[in-house]
Amino acid sequence: MRLNPIFVCVPLIFAFVNGCTKTAPKEVRDVSVEARAYYKAHADFFVEASPADLPKDLNWEDGHEQPEFASPEAKRGGTLRFYIDDFPRTLRFVGPDANGSFRGFILDNVALTLIQKQPNTAQYFPGLAKEWALGSDGRTMYFRLDPEARYSDGVPVKAGDYFFAFFFYRSTYINDPWSNIFYSENFTRIIKYDDYTIAITWKEAKPDVYDKLGSSMPVPEHFYKELGPDFPQRYQWQIEPTTGPYTVLPDDIHKGSSIEVSRIKNWWANDKRFYRYRFNYDRMHFDVIRDPNKALEAFKRGDLDIFGPIIPDTWYNKIPDDDPTIRQGYIHKATFYNEIPVPNYGLYLNQKMPLLNNSDIRIGIAYAANFDLVDQTFFRGDYTRMQTSADGYAEVPFPNIHARPFSIERALESFAKAGFVNRGPDGILVDVKGQRLALTVTTGYERFRDVLTILKQEAAKAGLELNIEILDATTADKKMQEKQHQIAFTGYNIPPEKYPRYRDFFHSANSKPQTNNLTMTADAEMDKLIEQYDRTSSMDEIRRLATAIEIRIYEDAAFIPAFKAPFYRHAYWRWIRWPKDFNVRLSDYAWTYGLDWIDESLKKETAEARSSGKTYPPAIEVYDKWKPKTGIPIQAAP
Amino acid sequence: MHFRLNPLTQRKLQRFRSIKRGFWSFLILSILLLAAAAGELLINSRALVVKYQGHYYFPTYTAFHPGTVFGENYSYESNYRQLKVRFARERQGNWVLMPPVPFNPIENDFPPGIFPPTRPSLAEWHYLGTDTTGRDVLARLFYGFRIAMVFSLLFMALVYLIGVTVGCAMGYFGGTFDLLAQRVVEIWSNIPFLYIVIIIASILTPNLGVLLAVVVLFSWTGMTYYMRTVTYREKARDYVAAAQVLGASTSRIIFQHILPNSLSTIVTFIPFTLASATTLLTALDFLGFGLPPPTPSWGELLHQGTSNLQAPWIVTSTFLALVFVLSLATFIGEAIREAFDPKKFTIYK
Numbered sequence: 001m002r003l004n005p006i007f008v009c010v011p012l013i014f015a016f017v018n019g020c021t022k023t024a025p026k027e028v029r030d031v032s033v034e035a036r037a038y039y040k041a042h043a044d045f046f047v048e049a050s051p052a053d054l055p056k057d058l059n060w061e062d063g064h065e066q067p068e069f070a071s072p073e074a075k076r077g078g079t080l081r082f083y084i085d086d087f088p089r090t091l092r093f094v095g096p097d098a099n100g101s102f103r104g105f106i107l108d109n110v111a112l113t114l115i116q117k118q119p120n121t122a123q124y125f126p127g128l129a130k131e132w133a134l135g136s137d138g139r140t141m142y143f144r145l146d147p148e149a150r151y152s153d154g155v156p157v158k159a160g161d162y163f164f165a166f167f168f169y170r171s172t173y174i175n176d177p178w179s180n181i182f183y184s185e186n187f188t189r190i191i192k193y194d195d196y197t198i199a200i201t202w203k204e205a206k207p208d209v210y211d212k213l214g215s216s217m218p219v220p221e222h223f224y225k226e227l228g229p230d231f232p233q234r235y236q237w238q239i240e241p242t243t244g245p246y247t248v249l250p251d252d253i254h255k256g257s258s259i260e261v262s263r264i265k266n267w268w269a270n271d272k273r274f275y276r277y278r279f280n281y282d283r284m285h286f287d288v289i290r291d292p293n294k295a296l297e298a299f300k301r302g303d304l305d306i307f308g309p310i311i312p313d314t315w316y317n318k319i320p321d322d323d324p325t326i327r328q329g330y331i332h333k334a335t336f337y338n339e340i341p342v343p344n345y346g347l348y349l350n351q352k353m354p355l356l357n358n359s360d361i362r363i364g365i366a367y368a369a370n371f372d373l374v375d376q377t378f379f380r381g382d383y384t385r386m387q388t389s390a391d392g393y394a395e396v397p398f399p400n401i402h403a404r405p406f407s408i409e410r411a412l413e414s415f416a417k418a419g420f421v422n423r424g425p426d427g428i429l430v431d432v433k434g435q436r437l438a439l440t441v442t443t444g445y446e447r448f449r450d451v452l453t454i455l456k457q458e459a460a461k462a463g464l465e466l467n468i469e470i471l472d473a474t475t476a477d478k479k480m481q482e483k484q485h486q487i488a489f490t491g492y493n494i495p496p497e498k499y500p501r502y503r504d505f506f507h508s509a510n511s512k513p514q515t516n517n518l519t520m521t522a523d524a525e526m527d528k529l530i531e532q533y534d535r536t537s538s539m540d541e542i543r544r545l546a547t548a549i550e551i552r553i554y555e556d557a558a559f560i561p562a563f564k565a566p567f568y569r570h571a572y573w574r575w576i577r578w579p580k581d582f583n584v585r586l587s588d589y590a591w592t593y594g595l596d597w598i599d600e601s602l603k604k605e606t607a608e609a610r611s612s613g614k615t616y617p618p619a620i621e622v623y624d625k626w627k628p629k630t631g632i633p634i635q636a637a638p
Numbered sequence: 639m640h641f642r643l644n645p646l647t648q649r650k651l652q653r654f655r656s657i658k659r660g661f662w663s664f665l666i667l668s669i670l671l672l673a674a675a676a677g678e679l680l681i682n683s684r685a686l687v688v689k690y691q692g693h694y695y696f697p698t699y700t701a702f703h704p705g706t707v708f709g710e711n712y713s714y715e716s717n718y719r720q721l722k723v724r725f726a727r728e729r730q731g732n733w734v735l736m737p738p739v740p741f742n743p744i745e746n747d748f749p750p751g752i753f754p755p756t757r758p759s760l761a762e763w764h765y766l767g768t769d770t771t772g773r774d775v776l777a778r779l780f781y782g783f784r785i786a787m788v789f790s791l792l793f794m795a796l797v798y799l800i801g802v803t804v805g806c807a808m809g810y811f812g813g814t815f816d817l818l819a820q821r822v823v824e825i826w827s828n829i830p831f832l833y834i835v836i837i838i839a840s841i842l843t844p845n846l847g848v849l850l851a852v853v854v855l856f857s858w859t860g861m862t863y864y865m866r867t868v869t870y871r872e873k874a875r876d877y878v879a880a881a882q883v884l885g886a887s888t889s890r891i892i893f894q895h896i897l898p899n900s901l902s903t904i905v906t907f908i909p910f911t912l913a914s915a916t917t918l919l920t921a922l923d924f925l926g927f928g929l930p931p932p933t934p935s936w937g938e939l940l941h942q943g944t945s946n947l948q949a950p951w952i953v954t955s956t957f958l959a960l961v962f963v964l965s966l967a968t969f970i971g972e973a974i975r976e977a978f979d980p981k982k983f984t985i986y987k
Contacts, residue, residue: 293945313770316753317946318948320948373748377748377771377772408712408713408714423702423704425700425701425702426701426702427702427704427714446926449931450770450771452931453744453771453773453931454746454771456744456932457744457746457932460714460715461712461714467930468930468931470926470930470931471840471841471842471843472841475841
């Protein structure tokens with residue numbers, strides 16, 4: 001038999017490649033030497049001091065006056081069954097692909113920061129630090145670490161891990177430019193007084209310096225000994241020891257199909273105030289279910305314990321109140337009003353484009369955008385109109401600024417000022433030169449397709465033609481970032497900060513490609529306001545300037561606010577129990593603060609009831625403790 | 639050029655007419671196509687005739703009439719359904735004659751207090767109900783059919799034009815040209831067409847022209863194989879040799895002699911090409927890579943229907959419509975294939 005040459009070649013090539021790569025054994029790295037050298041080279045940033053150097057006049061706080069927010073009825077134990085729509089692409093906390101949604105369950109919601117925010121009062125309680133104080137410069141915070149704090153591998157958390165954190169996040173090994181920039185540009189110093197006392201300094205005094213500095217996390221130096229250029233691959237599926245209650249055990253990673261997080265036995269904060277009665281499940285099991293409709297069916301069958309957050313269409317059509325599982329009281333439905341900054345959904349009008357450079361046309365478009373009808377129909381009256389570019393900041397409200405309501409007359413008046421007086425044969429306005437008032441709305445939201453068809457129909461009544469361009473999300477984002485759009489329909493997730501950010505969206509310095517200034521706003525007065533706003537450290541000033549900026553945004557009409565939901569919705573089997581108020585004011589999902597628990601006896605009882613046909617009264621609850629008290633009327637704008 | 643049907647073709651047509659299922663399917667599809675061409679008279683939000691203060695208006699094909707023309711207080715397009723109700727109430731001799739289905743395929747009809755999709759209702763004139771944004775399902779089906787047919791017919795014309803030309807050339811010239819062209823076709827047909835469409839659809843929202851161009855670009859290759867074979871066969875026949883001896887030019891031989899004799903091959907493919915083009919457009923729309931919203935389309939309706947099974951009228955009516963039209967095309971195709979089957983008329987000795 002003659003061998004075909006190709007079959008002979010392939011093994012040879014493999015052998016050759018293998019020979020080349022397997023030359024040297026893997027070196028044993030220890031990055032701590034490099035880290036020490038780095039501290040020395042940046043001695044003005046990494047400062048070693050003695051306990052005697054600690055300022056004497058500090059006003060130490062320990063959050064003891066804050067109320068607990070978990071339910072004392074909570075029982076620990078059991079396994080929660082839940083789903084994720086895609087398997088996490090890595091278990092690293094930083095580096096490529098590390099910003100996936102699963103990391104909430106292993107990091108953001110569970111790992112402890114220096115101090116933690118009480119989610120009802122927005123004040124602070126101890127985390128890894130048991131005491132803290134703000135320095136007289138208003139930008140340095142002092143922390144006394146809790147000596148009991150341990151990583152999940154039993155190693156105590158010490159000041160050195162905070163030094164290492166800065167080395168780690170600034171290192172190019174982690175392949176994470178965002179972290180590199182964030183940890184290089186915003187912090188100016190870290191001081192170690194002893195193993196359990198540190199001070200960190202932010203670049204400037206700001207009202208939310210507690211959030212900015214208190215949210216720092218240590219990085220366990222002993223775990224990252226092998227840090228090097230191969231970090232992304234080497235640590236791809238290794239889970240960093242955590243200070244929080246949950247971690248992933250290696251045996252529970254079933255790539256592509258399921259993953260489980262397990263509670264740490266004898267977690268160091270188990271019975272501390274603010275942590276008892278929380279993080280109650282022993283295990284949380286996540287199945288990968290890629291289609292939300294399938295996940296809903298699995299939930300209704302009883303394979304999943306909690307489902308949500310739920311959008312209105314699913315809430316009313318796919319798990320309606322008269323669904324058998326709801327009617328028989330097996331599954332409960334809950335609507336919870338929270339109070340957090342909402343995503344800034346809206347139309348972003350690119351002022352560099354013809355037609356849109358005319359403010360009369362922009363104002364006309366604002367009057368011709370019938371988001372009111374969208375809220376009433378597509379969102380079934382559940383969503384309300386977004387009023388400004390930054391709704392939902394409890395401490396920076398804008399009670400007197402309202403989005404322009406839908407008004408054909410006002411839209412026509414405004415378009416007429418821009419020379420669009422007559423309607424063409426199809427009802428769309430034309431100017432004297434015969435130019436039609438036609439613009440394209442670009443979006444990456446397939447799920448809001450119906451929103452745009454409603455806007456298009458309604459705008460035509462005011463003589464405005466909106467052409468709809470629904471692109472793949474990445475492509476749409478690219479087009480907007482390059483400022484090639486006319487009108488962008490999009491929204492950004494807003495971090496739960498104390499006050500809004502305006503520089504990103506409205507400062508002329510960002511009126512260029514690859515920024516979030518999608519309106520291409522370049523306005524000297526706006527710049528002046530934003531610069532003052534960024535400099536000030538007083539909350540009153542921040543409120544005053546934010547209002548001035550919002551008025552400017554309103555007058556400019558380049559951003560047209562769309563809609564917001566001041567609540568989230570979940571459905572859960574009746575054996576999942578919640579605190580009396582269901583959840584806390586600053587929660588974005590029901591599970592963020594780990595307040596729920598499983599009642600095994602109820603679960604058994606329900607299983608028996610389902611087989612015997614016994615039913616319970618239906619439970620469809622609305623928790624409106626944090627609902628805005630006065631319904632803000634949509635007011636006719638000046 | 640005068641094109642007279644030869645007796646053979648006449649016999650084929652006669653035979654086609656005698657195959658009842660295919661022939662009736664052909665008639666029904668033709669009627670549907672005619673109806674679609676005049677669709678604005680059947681399914682439209684604009685009235686057929688309005689009599690207002692002694693004047694007659696025929697708004698169907700004219701420029702829009704603002705509401706102010708008929709005494710309404712708005713300047714946008716008149717809502718003729720409301721006008722009809724108002725005129726009936728006022729009893730001043732004014733009247734409106736609406737088409738049988740008084741909705742256009744892109745208008746949202748939100749009845750107060752009910753959320754779409756609404757179920758089929760004779761009283762509301764939504765004979766097949768509405769979709770998730772309150773658009774009439776029947777109107778969207780009908781205009782979706784029209785767009786699918788326009789797409790399919792243009793697709794067929796273009797694919798055959800390119801496919802037949804290239805295929806004929808390959809068969810007629812043969813030799814090196816044939817060899818090279820075949821390789822090109824082979825390579826070309828191995829490009830994963832669906833991915834190309836998806837990539838293009840995600841970077842620009844394709845309109846009918848762009849979508850057609852992309853689809854045709856990757857679909858003409860199939861036809862070349864058949865035409866190449868047929869041309870090879872015909873070229874070897876005596877009548878072609880005779881024409882060559884008489885000094886006929888290449889183009890004359892191809893267009894006057896070979897092509898008419900290979901028509902039967904092309905004709906049998908037509909209904910199947912139509913069906914596959916319709917399916918293709920529907921599939922692309924279903925996946926969200928088709929025509930931009932709010933273009934009425936079957937794929938988009940199917941997508942809505944499958945994700946809203948609690949509103950079964952959407953998916954049921956679309957599915958039935960699709961099955962109906964594809965069955966018609968298949969029946970016609972079968973009948974043509976049978977009627978044009980050469981075995982009926984050739985006797986091999």
